[in-house]
Amino acid sequence: MTESRTERRPPIAVVGAGYVGLVSAVGLASIGHPIELVETDRDRLSQLRNGEVPFSEPGVQEALTAALDSGGLTVLESTARTTAGIVLVCVGTPIDDRGHADVSAIEAVLAEVTALAHRPITVIRSTTPVGTCQRLLRDGHVVDPSRFFTVPEFLAQGSALRDFSAPHRVVIGRSTSADPAAEAVLVELFGVFGSPVRVVSLEEAELVKNGANAFLALKISFTNELAGLAERSGADIGPVLEAIGLDPRIGSTYLRPSFGFGGSCLPKELKTIATSGLERGLPMHVTAAATEANRAQQRLFAERVDTTIGGVAGRSIALLGLAFKPDTDDIRFSPAVELARWLVARGARVSGYDPKAAVRAGRAVPKMTVCDTALEALEGADVAIIATEWPEFKLLDWQLVRGLMAAPVVIDGRRLLDPAAMRDLGFDYDRVGSPPSEAAVRVS
Ligand code: UGA
Numbered sequence: 001m002t003e004s005r006t007e008r009r010p011p012i013a014v015v016g017a018g019y020v021g022l023v024s025a026v027g028l029a030s031i032g033h034p035i036e037l038v039e040t041d042r043d044r045l046s047q048l049r050n051g052e053v054p055f056s057e058p059g060v061q062e063a064l065t066a067a068l069d070s071g072g073l074t075v076l077e078s079t080a081r082t083t084a085g086i087v088l089v090c091v092g093t094p095i096d097d098r099g100h101a102d103v104s105a106i107e108a109v110l111a112e113v114t115a116l117a118h119r120p121i122t123v124i125r126s127t128t129p130v131g132t133c134q135r136l137l138r139d140g141h142v143v144d145p146s147r148f149f150t151v152p153e154f155l156a157q158g159s160a161l162r163d164f165s166a167p168h169r170v171v172i173g174r175s176t177s178a179d180p181a182a183e184a185v186l187v188e189l190f191g192v193f194g195s196p197v198r199v200v201s202l203e204e205a206e207l208v209k210n211g212a213n214a215f216l217a218l219k220i221s222f223t224n225e226l227a228g229l230a231e232r233s234g235a236d237i238g239p240v241l242e243a244i245g246l247d248p249r250i251g252s253t254y255l256r257p258s259f260g261f262g263g264s265c266l267p268k269e270l271k272t273i274a275t276s277g278l279e280r281g282l283p284m285h286v287t288a289a290a291t292e293a294n295r296a297q298q299r300l301f302a303e304r305v306d307t308t309i310g311g312v313a314g315r316s317i318a319l320l321g322l323a324f325k326p327d328t329d330d331i332r333f334s335p336a337v338e339l340a341r342w343l344v345a346r347g348a349r350v351s352g353y354d355p356k357a358a359v360r361a362g363r364a365v366p367k368m369t370v371c372d373t374a375l376e377a378l379e380g381a382d383v384a385i386i387a388t389e390w391p392e393f394k395l396l397d398w399q400l401v402r403g404l405m406a407a408p409v410v411i412d413g414r415r416l417l418d419p420a421a422m423r424d425l426g427f428d429y430d431r432v433g434s435p436p437s438e439a440a441v442r443v444s
Pocket of ligand 1: 024096127153154155156157158213216220253254255256257258260261262263264265266325
């Protein structure tokens with residue numbers, strides 16, 4: 001069934017095999033589109049050619065294997081060789097400290113597209129600051145503006161494949177000279193899952209993407225600020241947020257307190273938006289404050305750990321979770337990794353464990369001891385910190401852990417564990433968003 005559909009359709013080139021590109025590639029392959037996946041990085045290319053996914057994302061390995069086995073996906077080392085009618089540009093757009101995005105990888109792909117003998121529909125899926133696509137047009141990077149679009153992606157790591165096939169919306173950004181036939185092809189391609197489709201200008205599409213991520217970041221920053229206030233007011237943030245979230249104008253998502261947000265998108269998008277505004281003479285107070293709040297919340301949590309155990313220097317600390325969130329091996333802007341750096345810089349002995357991200361985190365924080373299991377990290381520890389809410393930490397035999405640790409102190413940065421159960425087991429258990437526990441069994 002899939003193969004016969006594959007035979008009839010022209011190939012789609014997906015350039016860049018990062019999260020966005022690889023997930024789009026296997027997602028489109030799974031619904032019968034023949035895919036040419038282009039990757040220029042040699043290591044990544046050879047991994048893909050061996051059928052290996054270069055990062056951890058639920059379901060993607062299985063989907064890649066199926067696509068390669070069926071012949072529905074081929075791996076190329078250059079866009080110059082594509083015969084595709086549609087090119088999806090999914091390359092990285094890293095930002096510098098001042099919030100400026102480096103879009104040279106997009107420009108390089110566009111140069112290769114320009115050199116092709118045919119004129120594919122070219123779609124930017126990489127995240128770009130508002131105004132970037134217009135600038136690419138203005139500066140002559142696009143050979144045919146009528147076939148140039150941006151369709152931002154809204155995948156979240158850990159649920160990327162699910163998000164691919166059930167996006168909240170499809171946003172198609174087009175230039176004023178867009179070819180209606182090309183636009184219709186994209187509406188059909190991306191609208192296939194029945195999500196609402198909005199066709200807007202290039203700048204509007206970019207701003208939807210920038211704005212949606214930044215808004216999520218604001219929501220978390222505010223949640224964490226309120227959680228801090230709860231801690232100091234004798235209130236527990238749990239029932240507070242539950243009741244706040246019942247108001248449909250606010251909603252209950254992205255109200256999970258943490259000690260800060262991370263990842264490759266939310267922190268970046270706040271900076272991008274702030275810089276975009278400043279460049280246009282707007283101060284962007286709210287956006288800039290959210291970045292600062294996120295930094296402060298991470299620092300406050302680190303200081304709470306320090307206070308709880310009477311100073312981290314010389315202490316044995318088990319850090320459970322290193323990825324920026326569960327179900328990924330990504331440590332970019334991970335609050336857990338930042339915390340590990342802070343702790344080792346103050347003389348703590350940190351034993352870190354993460355089901356997927358341990359190796360990467362170990363490279364990022366060489367002074368941290370990377371453990372193969374949570375129990376190994378916890379053995380002899382003066383305190384355990386839950387830094388990423390992996391479900392396996394909830395399932396640990398905490399009674400056993402109590403016997404392994406040097407002192408039964410747990411500080412939960414993600415509100416993963418049940419306070420009553422932990423205290424029944426004899427732990428001194430603290431968590432973000434709740435006042436510090438009174439039955440203190442402090443480290444001596
Ligand atoms: C984010 C957006 O959610 C996606 O819609 C978007 O497509 C993606 O960026 C992107 O631009 O590519 P992602 O970075 O994978 O996705 O992660 P999120 O699930 O949004 O989480 C970001 C951070 O916020 C994590 O550190 C997470 O632990 C934290 N978080 C999230 C909280 O602390 N509290 C919450 O309630 C939710």
